[in-house]
Amino acid sequence: MPSCREITFLISKGLDKESNLVERLAVGLHVLMCDRCRNYQTQSQFIQKAAHRYSEQLKDRLEKNNKLS
Amino acid sequence: MLLSAEMNTPNQLSEALLAEHRPVLFRYALLQLKNTELADDAVQETLLAAWQASANYEGKASLRTWLIGILKHKISDHWRRSNREVVTFDFDEINNDDSDAAEDDYFMSNGHWNGGPSTWNDPEAALKQQEFWTIYETCQNNLPPKMAKVFMLRELVGLEAEEVCRETGLSDANYWVTMHRARLRLRECLEIRWFNNPKPTEENDHA
Ligand SMILES: [Zn+2]
Numbered sequence: 001m002p003s004c005r006e007i008t009f010l011i012s013k014g015l016d017k018e019s020n021l022v023e024r025l026a027v028g029l030h031v032l033m034c035d036r037c038r039n040y041q042t043q044s045q046f047i048q049k050a051a052h053r054y055s056e057q058l059k060d061r062l063e064k065n066n067k068l069s
Numbered sequence: 070m071l072l073s074a075e076m077n078t079p080n081q082l083s084e085a086l087l088a089e090h091r092p093v094l095f096r097y098a099l100l101q102l103k104n105t106e107l108a109d110d111a112v113q114e115t116l117l118a119a120w121q122a123s124a125n126y127e128g129k130a131s132l133r134t135w136l137i138g139i140l141k142h143k144i145s146d147h148w149r150r151s152n153r154e155v156v157t158f159d160f161d162e163i164n165n166d167d168s169d170a171a172e173d174d175y176f177m178s179n180g181h182w183n184g185g186p187s188t189w190n191d192p193e194a195a196l197k198q199q200e201f202w203t204i205y206e207t208c209q210n211n212l213p214p215k216m217a218k219v220f221m222l223r224e225l226v227g228l229e230a231e232e233v234c235r236e237t238g239l240s241d242a243n244y245w246v247t248m249h250r251a252r253l254r255l256r257e258c259l260e261i262r263w264f265n266n267p268k269p270t271e272e273n274d275h276a
Contacts, residue, residue, distance in 0.1 A: 003180025012249040016223075016230060039186035044252050046192045047259070050205055051224035053196060055096060058225075059105055061202070066104065 002026055007037050008044075015048055082123035082132070087116050090136050096226045097137060101144055111147060115140040133228075134235060175253050186256065189264040201263060208258035212251055219244065220251040 002010070007030045013019045014027060031038040094115060098108035118139050119126070126135055177183045195201040212220060215237070222233045234244050 003176075004182050004185070005176040005180040008253070009245070009249050012252055013245055015252075016248070018230070018245075035188075036182045036185040039188055040256070043186055043189060043192070043256050043260075046189075047252055047255050048224060050196065051209075051220070054202065054205060054209075055225040055227070057202070058096075058099055062099070062103060063105055 002030065004030075004034060004037050007031075007034070008040050011037070011041050011044060015044060082120065082126060084116075084120060086132070087119055087136070090133050091116065093133065093227055094136060094140050097222075098140060098144060100221055100225060102147065107147065111140060111143045114143050118143070131232070134232065137236070175257070187260065187265065189260070192264070195263060204262045205259065208255050208262065211258060212254055216247055216251045216254070219247045220255075223248065 007027055010019055010023045010027050014024060019027070027037075027041070031041055091112060094112045095108055098111045099105065102108045102111065115136060119136055122139075126132070130138075175183060175185070209217065209220075219233055219237055219239065222228045222236055223230065228236065230241075230244060233239070234241060237244075239247060
């Protein structure tokens with residue numbers, strides 16, 4: 001059985017659509033039984049979303065900061 | 070007449086083709102220059118230079134890689150002109166750092182979590198709060214430099230994994246490990262500083 005360490009690595013690869021079917025199945029089975037890895041899965045998805053959002057908003061943030069300084 | 074037709078430059082890159090890469094180039098420039106106008110200028114100069122030199126583009130590297138190469142020159146020109154030390158995050162100044170061995174803190178020797186992710190309360194709501202973004206930025210800046218570079222090129226600039234490897238000199242395997250460690254670190258930082266941290270209530274905000 002793959003460990004949480006290995007599963008989280010596969011979850012990370014999956015975020016970049018680079019995991020294969022076997023790896024995705026292993027992740028799917030593991031997170032059914034493991035709360036922490038299930039949390040890691042949703043949280044790493046959230047972090048990816050936040051990073052994209054941060055990038056979209058960076059221009060506005062910088063313009064606001066420039067006006068303040 | 071025939072002669073002049075034949076002398077037309079081969080592989081002339083169209084403006085439209087170049088402009089497709091504008092968003093990625095802009096995000097790349099913005100992360101380094103930290104200023105919208107400067108970033109706009111650098112991208113403009115890059116596209117102009119690329120258009121003028123399009124006959125030199127041999128199609129060996131991908132167009133985007135070639136354009137980023139030109140952009141990097143424009144950015145370092147800027148630093149030289151402004152005649153000061155590079156104070157912001159310079160993608161090219163980074164070599165190695167302490168990003169190795171960090172992953173072991175998150176797991177015990179048997180591969181189980183050491184501590185590990187607790188449940189987060191309403192992450193979607195965090196995205197709407199200004200204070201969250203300040204903390205997100207802090208956490209992102211706290212990543213070791215090389216790790217930050219890899220993460221930003223991929224998730225913020227939007228390069229493909231293989232482009233990030235080319236830009237950073239990482240192997241495929243090292244790229245995956247680095248991205249994974251960056252996520253583990255960001256996750257922990259956000260958990261400690263935001264999700265497990267009591268936040269000011271609405272009333273306090275207005276006070
Ligand atoms: Zn697990």
